[in-house]
Amino acid sequence: MNPALQLQPGTLWPALQKQTAHALRCGALQPIASDERTIDDAGIRFIVRQVSSLARKHAAKTAPAARTAASAPFNPFLPHDPNLFVADISETHFALLNKFNVIDHHLLIVTRSFIPQDMPLDAADFAAWLACLAEFDGLGFYNSCAEAGASQPHKHLQIVPLPLGAAGVRLPIEPLFAAAQMRGAIGTLPGLPFRHAFATLDDPTPGSQADAARIAADRYRALFAAAGLQAIDANGNAQLYAPYNLLISPHWMLLVPRSTERVETVAVNALGFAGSLFVRDAAQMQTVERLGPMNVLRQVAIPRDDDR
Numbered sequence: 481m482n483p484a485l486q487l488q489p490g491t492l493w494p495a496l497q498k499q500t501a502h503a504l505r506c507g508a509l510q511p512i513a514s515d516e517r518t519i520d521d522a523g524i525r526f527i528v529r530q531v532s533s534l535a536r537k538h539a540a541k542t543a544p545a546a547r548t549a550a551s552a553p554f555n556p557f558l559p560h561d562p563n564l565f566v567a568d569i570s571e572t573h574f575a576l577l578n579k580f581n582v583i584d585h586h587l588l589i590v591t592r593s594f595i596p597q598d599m600p601l602d603a604a605d606f607a608a609w610l611a612c613l614a615e616f617d618g619l620g621f622y623n624s625c626a627e628a629g630a631s632q633p634h635k636h637l638q639i640v641p642l643p644l645g646a647a648g649v650r651l652p653i654e655p656l657f658a659a660a661q662m663r664g665a666i667g668t669l670p671g672l673p674f675r676h677a678f679a680t681l682d683d684p685t686p687g688s689q690a691d692a693a694r695i696a697a698d699r700y701r702a703l704f705a706a707a708g709l710q711a712i713d714a715n716g717n718a719q720l721y722a723p724y725n726l727l728i729s730p731h732w733m734l735l736v737p738r739s740t741e742r743v744e745t746v747a748v749n750a751l752g753f754a755g756s757l758f759v760r761d762a763a764q765m766q767t768v769e770r771l772g773p774m775n776v777l778r779q780v781a782i783p784r785d786d787d788r
Contacts, residue, residue, distance in 0.1 A: 486567045492575070492615035493565045496585050503577055508563035512582045514758070516646050519773055522654045522672055526773040527645045527756045530765050532580055532623045557590045573608035578638070582758060587612065589637040597635050598625040600721060601700055607693035609637050614689075615732050617642045619651065620728040621750035622755040628738045629749025635706055644756050652755025657732070665699060666706050669734075673774065674781035676753075677706035679733045696733070700726070703735040708785070725750035742769065752777055752783040 487489075503509035556579070558709040566575040569589060578586035589608050601622070601738050609620050618639045623629035643650035656671040665680050679699040704710070723738035727750055736753050746764050748757065757773055759765045768776055 482770045484573050487567055487569045487611050487615075490615070492567055496575075496577075496587060496616075497689055498563070499566045499577060500585060503563050508561055509577055509580065510580055511584070512580055514582050518645065518649065519769065521772045522673075522774040523655060524755050524774065525645075525649055526652055528759060528765065528768055528773065529582060529757070530759050530761065533631040553633070555594070556632065557636065558594060560590070569608045569611055570604065572604045573637075575612065583640045583644070585641050587618075587639045589639065595635040597623075597630050597633050598721065599635060601637075601697065603693045603697040605635075605637060606696040606700070607689060609639075609728060610637055610692055610696060610730065611689060612667050613728070613785065618729075619644070619751075619754060620726075621754070622728075623749050624721060624724045624726070624738075625632075627741050628725050629741065629747060629752075632659055638750075640751070644751075644754065649685075649755075653734075653753070665706060666702050668706075671735075672753075672777075673784065674736065674778050675707055675784050676734060676736045676781070677703040679735075681702055681729075681731050681733065683731070691694050696728070698737070699733060703733060707735050707737050708739055725753055728753055738780060740781050742779050743767075743776050746776060748776065748780045752780075 500509065500554075504511075512531050514531040516529050519526045519528055530754045558574070560574075560576055561579070564577040564579060566577060568574050571592075573589050573591055576588045576590055578588050589612060591605075612618070613620055618641045620637060622637055626657060644652065653669075656669045658677055659670050661667050661670060662678075663681070667678050668676065669678050678782060679702065681696060681699065683730065703726075704721065707724075709724065725736045725738060727734040733751065741747055744767050746757070746759060746767050751758075755773075757776065759768060771779070
């Protein structure tokens with residue numbers, strides 16, 4: 481283990497703030513302005529942000545590919561922009577600012593070598609994730625592939641600080657936790673009307689990050705079985721999984737299998753299942769209002785077995 485590549489306790493949040501200020505000054509960080517409102521639905525105060533410039537992100541993503549159409553697809557993580565670099569997390573992962581952030585201090589935890597985004601998470605992923613989540617109050621999330629909201633094929637985990645809402649809404653789905661139906665460490669949240677699986681994580685004891693990561697990886701695999709998902713063999717090679725989203729805190733995880741990336745024109749990523757949705761314009765906001773945020777989630781997820 482190389483100590484120089486290990487995150488030192490108490491250093492991530494100051495580094496995140498310092499690098500954010502630097503990246504804003506030099507133009508490497510390009511926040512996307514948004515207007516935020518809340519919509520109460522199914523016992524959740526959903527946060528819905530209407531952003532007006534997602535097209536800028538799309539243009540920036542596609543421009544490098546257009547310039548190098550005959551070469552490999554553009555990968556913003558290999559090499560990464562040094563102006564967005566925050567910290568080394570481990571020998572396998574480092575942290576970057578999300579270049580086009582809608583939420584302030586949005587952090588990406590990226591693998592040093594290329595690993596496909598749809599590959600299963602492992603103990604090294606959870607070790608890096610939990611090391612970062614121990615540094616500030618945040619929510620981790622993972623979009624397993626394009627159908628689940630991923631915008632890049634290089635494996636990257638994500639964290640956004642809490643509260644999620646500017647009006648003080650910390651985590652919209654939190655009220656559902658009190659009614660969790662558990663069998664040991666794995667269970668469900670009756671307030672979510674689609675297939676999912678919920679797990680609790682024990683509070684880590686000091687000096688036991690490796691044990692905490694192994695436990696989290698075990699719970700992650702148990703969530704797949706509980707959610708009715710199985711590994712898919714890709715031509716006899718690496719194991720891939722069906723589309724899904726994962727939310728994680730130091731105390732719990734939520735896994736939601738996906739059926740589609742969007743409902744009508746509204747795309748949903750993992751933060752949708754935390755109660756935070758993003759829309760591009762007024763027409764998409766009207767779609768969310770007409771359908772209801774919970775019904776939007778229901779339509780991009782998979783029906784529960786008892787609803788079939």
